Amino acid sequence: MAKEKIVGIIAEYNPFHNGHLYHMKRSLETTGAAAAVIVLSSSFVQRGEPAFIDKWSRAEMAISCGASLAIELPVAFSCHNAGVFGSAAVDLLFSSGIVTHVSFGMENPEAPLEEIADILIREPDDFRAVLRDHLDLGFSYAQSRSNAIEASIPGAGRLISSPNNTLAQEYVLRIREMEYPLETAPVKRIGEGYHGGASGDTASASWIRDTVRREGLSRQAREVMPSVAAEILEREISRGRCLMSLDVFWRILRTVILRDGSTRLSRHAEMREGIENLLLSNALRARSFDEFTRLCTSRRYPRSKIQRFASHVLMGFDHRSNRKAQRLGPPYIRVLGWDQKGQDLLRQMRTASRLPVIFCPKGRKGSYQRMVADLEYRASGIWENLVPSTDMLKESGALPLRPGENPAPGETSL
Numbered sequence: 045m046a047k048e049k050i051v052g053i054i055a056e057y058n059p060f061h062n063g064h065l066y067h068m069k070r071s072l073e074t075t076g077a078a079a080a081v082i083v084l085s086s087s088f089v090q091r092g093e094p095a096f097i098d099k100w101s102r103a104e105m106a107i108s109c110g111a112s113l114a115i116e117l118p119v120a121f122s123c124h125n126a127g128v129f130g131s132a133a134v135d136l137l138f139s140s141g142i143v144t145h146v147s148f149g150m151e152n153p154e155a156p157l158e159e160i161a162d163i164l165i166r167e168p169d170d171f172r173a174v175l176r177d178h179l180d181l182g183f184s185y186a187q188s189r190s191n192a193i194e195a196s197i198p199g200a201g202r203l204i205s206s207p208n209n210t211l212a213q214e215y216v217l218r219i220r221e222m223e224y225p226l227e228t229a230p231v232k233r234i235g236e237g238y239h240g241g242a243s244g245d246t247a248s249a250s251w252i253r254d255t256v257r258r259e260g261l262s263r264q265a266r267e268v269m270p271s272v273a274a275e276i277l278e279r280e281i282s283r284g285r286c287l288m289s290l291d292v293f294w295r296i297l298r299t300v301i302l303r304d305g306s307t308r309l310s311r312h313a314e315m316r317e318g319i320e321n322l323l324l325s326n327a328l329r330a331r332s333f334d335e336f337t338r339l340c341t342s343r344r345y346p347r348s349k350i351q352r353f354a355s356h357v358l359m360g361f362d363h364r365s366n367r368k369a370q371r372l373g374p375p376y377i378r379v380l381g382w383d384q385k386g387q388d389l390l391r392q393m394r395t396a397s398r399l400p401v402i403f404c405p406k407g408r409k410g411s412y413q414r415m416v417a418d419l420e421y422r423a424s425g426i427w428e429n430l431v432p433s434t435d436m437l438k439e440s441g442a443l444p445l446r447p448g449e450n451p452a453p454g455e456t457s458l
Contacts, residue, residue, distance in 0.1 A: 050389070051077035051145040051229065052137035053111070054130070054215065056085040056122075058096050058249050060105035060273040063149070063234055066246075068110050070231045071147035079112035079385045081143055083133045086116055086420060087427040088123035088359070090211075092351025094427050096253050096287050097280045098435075103381035105273045113386035115140070116378040118416050119423040120369040123355050125314075126186070128370055130214030135373045138224045141396025142389055146219065147229040148212045155203040157216040157228075163196050164189075164217055171196050182344050186210070208233060256281070257288050284433030292430050294333035297358050301327040304357070313356040313366035319345065323353060359423050365415055375413045376400045 051071045057064055068080055084103055089095050095102070103114035121132035137143040163171055174195045178188035187205075194201025204213045212230060219226050234246055247268040255265045261281060266274045280286045287293075301309065301323055309320035322340055330336035333354075340350040356366075377399050382390060393401050402408070405417035428434040 047144060048142075049075055049077040049144045050079050050081055050142050051075045051147050052081045052083065052140075052143040052226075053147055054083045054117070054133040054137075054211070055106070056089050056095070056249070057082075057102045057105055058085070058089055059252060059269065059277050060102065060109060061249060061252060061269045062246050063248075065109050065270050066234055067147070067149045067231050068106075071145075071229060072110070074231070075145040075147065075227070075229050077145060079389060080110065081137065081140065081389065082106045082111045082114045083117050083136050084114050084380060085122040086119040087423045088119050088355045090122060090124065090126070090129045091348040092123060092353070092355050093290075094287055094293055094355070094430055096249075096256075097277065098285060098424075098427065099380055101276055101280050101285070105270075105276050107381045107383050107386070108272045108276070109270050111383075113382045113389050114380040116380050116420075118374060118378070118420050119359065120361070120365070120416050120419055121374065123352055123359075123423075125349070125352070126210050126214045127217075130211055131218045132374050134215055134218040134224065134226070135222075136377060136399075138222070138226060139374070139398040140377060140393055141398055142392050143226065145227045145229050146215055147231055148215055149208050149233040150212045150230045151206045151209050151233055152203045153230040153232050155209055155212070156197060156200055157204075157213055157230075158220070159197060160193055160200055160204060160213060161217045161220045163193065165221060168196075182342075184344050184346055184349065186346070187343075256286070285431055285435070287427075287430055290333045293358075294336065296426075296429070297333065297354055298327050298330075298336075300358055309357060311362050312353070313361045313363055314349075314353065315356075315363070319353065323350075323357070358426060359419060361419060365419065368412065369416065372412055374399065375410070375416050376402050376405070376408065378402050378405055 053068065053071060055064065071077070072080055082103070084099060084106065085095065086099055087095055099116060106114050115136060117129070117133050117136065121128055134146065137146055171192050174192040175188050178191045179185065183191065190201040190205045192201070193204060204210055216228055218224070219228065245267055247265075252265055252268065255262060256277070259265075261274065261278050269277070277286070281288075306320045306324050309315060309323060322345075326336055326339040330339055336354075337347050337350045341347045377393070377397060379390065379401065390401065405420055408414050408417045
């Protein structure tokens with residue numbers, strides 16, 4: 045009997061909007077999959093910011109809008125560059141043992157992802173020469189790589205420079221590198237790009253966040269979200285569980301930077317080339333997180349990278365832990381939410397999964413599992429301190445997981 049088709053989607057849903065709903069529906073339709081499994085970013089997202097609402101509510105949005113199972117991308121990988129983010133997320137989908145397809149939204153589905161992946165894997169001499177030249181000119185690694193791809197395949201570098209195309213390339217590259225038996229299913233994105241505004245009934249997640257922070261959950265913001273997702277967001281706002289401002293984040297971050305000084309700052313993940321001195325000097329000058337990132341941003345250090353530096357400092361994510369995480373990948377599959385079909389998938393994963401499937405990360409065995417779990421717990425605790433109403437019981441496993449049922453007492457893995 046043929047294996048049941050299950051499509052994996054890597055997402056942040058920060059928050060879930062109509063574009064996400066369209067992508068989920070198209071992913072199920074084009075693959076013929078019986079269910080969708082979502083790998084969801086943790087408390088800090090890929091561009092280095094704390095999430096707008098907690099991961100449980102975002103998982104609830106996903107399940108309420110058609111997904112069957114939501115699993116966590118631990119913060120050691122979710123708050124990282126596109127390569128680390130994409131590789132870890134694909135590893136989780138493969139390790140589930142049930143996912144057959146990976147679907148992702150793209151601005152340009154026609155981009156030659158397989159051809160580009162072949163160049164990135166082989167790294168021919170002409171590619172490496174252009175890459176090195178642009179790095180020497182002070183460009184970031186991502187931009188230098190894009191320029192080197194452009195020199196090898198005219199037009200391709202420009203195509204993979206947009207945010208979703210960049211992530212799509214990382215997913216395909218990881219599948220090729222590891223020879224995973226996963227089929228890819230790109231979907232043409234609808235609506236505005238990452239920084240775009242509202243257009244009809246679609247808008248970017250960043251536009252929704254900015255609008256809600258400025259006006260509350262307005263009629264226009266509701267119109268670009270599925271009604272159930274808007275209801276969940278409204279509930280979280282009313283409960284004081286929404287990050288309506290980065291002011292507290294900035295005050296805590298600035299305190300930590302000034303306390304640590306350049307020597308201790310230099311020990312954190314990805315910190316190199318004296319960037320700690322730049323962070324320290326601008327922390328003294330800046331009056332807001334936005335001003336801080338603008339002062340630090342340069343051709344070599346784009347805004348998202350500065351934001352990730354900042355979040356790593358706040359979480360205490362050090363070089364050694366970071367290198368170990370990149371070498372070993374996710375050590376477990378943590379479940380955030382499921383529906384009835386998701387329960388069937390979880391039963392299948394009891395024998396199919398290549399990693400432990402857990403509900404609560406606390407008390408994990410083995411030093412590496414503990415390291416990843418402890419960082420996750422710490423990041424969630426920091427996130428809780430950024431919103432008016434804290435709820436750390438949820439992260440400890442003492443409260444039910446929404447929207448599924450709580451595991452039996454003491455049950456932490458399948």
